[in-house]
Amino acid sequence: MATEAATGIAHLANTMNAVRQHEFGGPEVLRYEEAPMPTLQAGEVLIRVHAVSLNPPDWYLRDGYKMLPAEWRPSVTFPLTLGTDVSGVVAAVAPDVQDFAVGEEVFGMVRFPSVGESRGYAEYVAAPASDLARKPATIDHVQAAGAPMSGLTVWQYLIELGHTATNPFQPEAHRPVPLSGKRVLVNGAAGGVGHLAVQLAKWQGAYVIAVASGEQETFLRGLGVDEFIDYTKTPAEDVVRDIDLVLDTLSGPTTGRFLRVLKRDGALFPVFLGFADAEEAAQLGITVSMTQVRSNGQQLAELGRLLEAGTVRVAIDSTFPLAEARQAHERVARGHIQGKIVLTVA
Ligand SMILES: NC(=O)c1ccc[n+]([C@@H]2O[C@H](COP(=O)([O-])OP(=O)(O)OC[C@H]3O[C@@H](n4cnc5c(N)ncnc54)[C@H](OP(=O)(O)O)[C@@H]3O)[C@@H](O)[C@H]2O)c1
Structure with a gap:
């Protein structure tokens, strides 16, 4: 078993800076303040965070999951620190951790979907080693922090589910x-x-058709899309047909309009709660399926190889210092996000 000095724990201060909230609410509840240093449990790695990206669950939780019926809202303890997606350097490891060593650069989505347990908007975060992978050497911490939740969501929807946990959205497992x-x-x-x-x-x-607002066209063509549809001018469902798969990241009550663009035996994957008519989908021979992303260091390592090779790149919408998390959340509220918003930690 490693000694305390070898794991790096002996050298750490008792406090750090973090963004915390003491109540639910808008961006103004995010406060940059002193917080206790996380403690390490078995199987965990302490990361000195260099960058942490924003994801929709951050603002859902900041607000207290107001869009859910009251009985579905999770209960959390205040003060609360948001943030799942981090990139940084290993500052310490629990004595039983074999896969990572102090000084290595790592990235990961921390403890998702457990609500309120991730705590990435901070100088340090403790994370299960199994949620992490080595940071790709050719990209910086900002890009690496942008990858985990968005990348794993795509991986688990489109490439490989990678787990056998119960699907909260449907009785059967999602199948890419x-x-x-x-x-x-x-x-x-x-x-x-x-x-x-x-x-x-x-x-x-695949042959890829991208739907976004007109201002995103140059960006998306630069990522290699074959066709672009500006939803502000043309509803996609009026101009495309014979699609094999729709990945609808917007979803919600309008997702069912994509049933008519799909081939028989096609699939509609709403990424957020979708409400397609199950009877109509069955008549058309279309599979409608959802899943909830889960932390997975192994899949992240596979995605990391594509990021390292430049096959896939993370686009950065904007960066803000950690102390300006409030301004970053205000940016979210303005919409039209292009890639990822990332907080940098000095
Ligand atoms: N199932 C899961 O486990 C899982 C995991 C991750 C995320 N999600 C959900 O997936 C959704 C997307 O997440 P994200 O991180 O990609 O969000 P995001 O970064 O905020 O991106 C949303 C995008 O939608 C575009 N948009 C807005 N209105 C639109 C419209 N009417 N038609 C087409 N595009 C529109 C926006 O740009 P333009 O308007 O400029 O095109 C923006 O680029 C969220 O609801 C999130 O909660 C679910």
Whole structure:
């Protein structure tokens, strides 16, 4: 078993800076302040965070999951620190951790989907080693922090589910479909999930149609999409047909409009809660399927190899210092996100 000095724990201070909230609310509840240093449990790695990206669950939780019925809202303890997706350097490891050593650069999505347990908007975060992978050497911490949740969502929807946990959205497990030579439409293509989805679908050999606002066209064509539809001018469902798969990152009550663009035996994958008419889908022979992303260091290592080779890249919408998490959340509220918003930690 490693000694305390060898694991790096002996050298750490008792406090750090973090962004915390003491109540639910808008961006103004995010406060940069002193917080206790996380303690390490068995199997965990302490990361000195260099960058942490924003994801929709951050603002859902900041707000107290207001969009859910009261009985579904998770209960959390205040003060609360948001943030799942980090990139940084290993500062200490629990004595039983074999896969990572002090000083290594790592990235990961920490403890998702456990609500309120991730705590990445901080100088240090403790993470299960199994949630982490080595940071690709050719990209910086900002890009690496942008990859985990969006990238794993695409991986688990389109490439490989990679776990046997119960699906909270449907009785059966989600099953990706083959993409090679297929016609794939990605709605919300410029966002965190969408911009990685178009690249991973291209990598798998699909013909990719991207749907986004007109200002995203140059960006998405630069990522290799074959066709672009500006949803502010033309509803995609009016102009495309014979699609094999729709990945709808927007979803919600309007996702059912994509049933009519799909071939028989096609698939509609809403990434957020989708409400397609199950009877209509069955009549048309279309599979509608959802899943919830889960932390997975192994899959992240595979994605990391594509990032390292430059096959897939993480686009950065904007960066903000950790102390300006509030401004980063205000940027979210303005919409039209292109890639990822990332907080940098000095
Ligand atoms: N199932 C899961 O486990 C899972 C995991 C991750 C995320 N999600 C969900 O997936 C959704 C997307 O996440 P994200 O991180 O990609 O969000 P995001 O980065 O905020 O991106 C949203 C994108 O949607 C585009 N958009 C907005 N209105 C649109 C419209 N009417 N039609 C087409 N595109 C539109 C926006 O840009 P433009 O308007 O400029 O095109 C933006 O690029 C969220 O609801 C999130 O909660 C689910």
